Amino acid sequence: MAESSDQESKTEEPTEKKVRDALEQGQIPVSREASIFATLAALMVILSFLVGPGVLQLTPTLTGLLDDPGGFPLSNGADVQNLLNVVGLQALRFLVPPVVIITVFGLASSLLQNAPRLVLERIMPDLSRISPIGGWSRLFGSQGLVEFGKSVFKLTAVTSVVVVVLRSSEAKAFEAMYTDPVALPEMILNIAMRIVSAICIATIVLVAIDLAWARFHWRRELRMTKQEIKDEHKQAEGDPLIKARLRSLARDRSRQRMITSAARATLVIANPTHFAIALRYNREENPAPLVVAKGMDVIALKIREVAEKNRIPVIENKALARALYEAVQVDQVIPAEFFRPVAEIIYFLQSKQAPRPEKVQ
Structure with a gap:
């Protein structure tokens, strides 16, 4: 009776994987x-x-x-x-x-x-x-x-x-x-x-x-239940919880590397606590400033903390910080439309040699 009930619950046609596995097992x-x-x-x-x-x-x-x-x-x-x-x-x-x-x-x-x-399992002893x-x-x-x-x-x-x-x-x-x-x-x-x-x-x-x-x-x-199809799909695609956990770990590692890279920055443009963009400018490395780190909220505070710890100038410019955050990815040079405002900030820092954060209006 239980076997008959189990067979009745198998209403779905077998998937290609189920058929392939059956053939490989000699069925x-x-x-x-x-x-x-x-x-x-x-x-x-x-x-x-x-x-x-x-x-x-x-x-x-x-x-x-x-x-x-x-x-x-x-x-x-x-x-x-x-x-x-x-x-x-x-x-x-x-x-x-x-x-x-x-x-x-x-x-x-x-x-x-x-x-x-050649299926060795078919010739192995089986008490059943x-x-x-x-x-x-x-x-x-x-x-x-x-x-x-x-x-x-x-x-x-x-x-x-x-x-x-x-x-x-x-x-x-x-x-x-x-x-x-x-x-x-x-x-x-x-x-x-x-x-x-x-x-x-x-x-x-x-x-x-x-x-x-x-x-x-x-x-x-070879027919399957709906739950078996879901389990097979989950196995093929990966458990969503595990995949989400792996993505979270990958993001955490990426953020950690990015925050560590902020110590190489030349300056940080902030807004003042919601956004932070760490730029590195070296004529011998890149023709334009390079974004080495960026973040919002907690990550922005971490970037500012690293900058202050390494005595990197932090310039507060709300509009520029938000625009750079949305337009540029990490490890990319800034677009041409940002050359002039960023160049003015770099010139200002080099001319003043500011030892502490300044606010540019």
């Missing part, structure tokens, strides 16, 4: 019926192209062995090894091609559904896979019911196909009792080919339905 949509169909198709190819020629190649060896057993001496180990080599070589020639074809078809059925991935409770839920859950329905469909389809094919070949079966025994293998092969081909055609519908169901069931299992 991929796989149709088992596609593998069975590939095996049947491989068997059809084997019956159509390999069994006849293979039997013709194997027949002389078996005929010679059965007609003249004494022709193969077994007096010592070398004779036994020779017999095994002859018979084994012919058997390998007969069996290897079918095994290769079945393997290729099986691999193709898997590769065409999903790209190959042998849990009786988990096995019970798999058997009697929605997936178990779907598998049961597919099994019933396959059993019904295969039984119907076999019955229809055998009934259509009933007359040939009776005629076989009066025909040459040499023709029996070919007749049996033809009947087997008809049965396998009919089963392949019947299972095509099941394979198509199972492929669609596997994709649908996989997407449904």
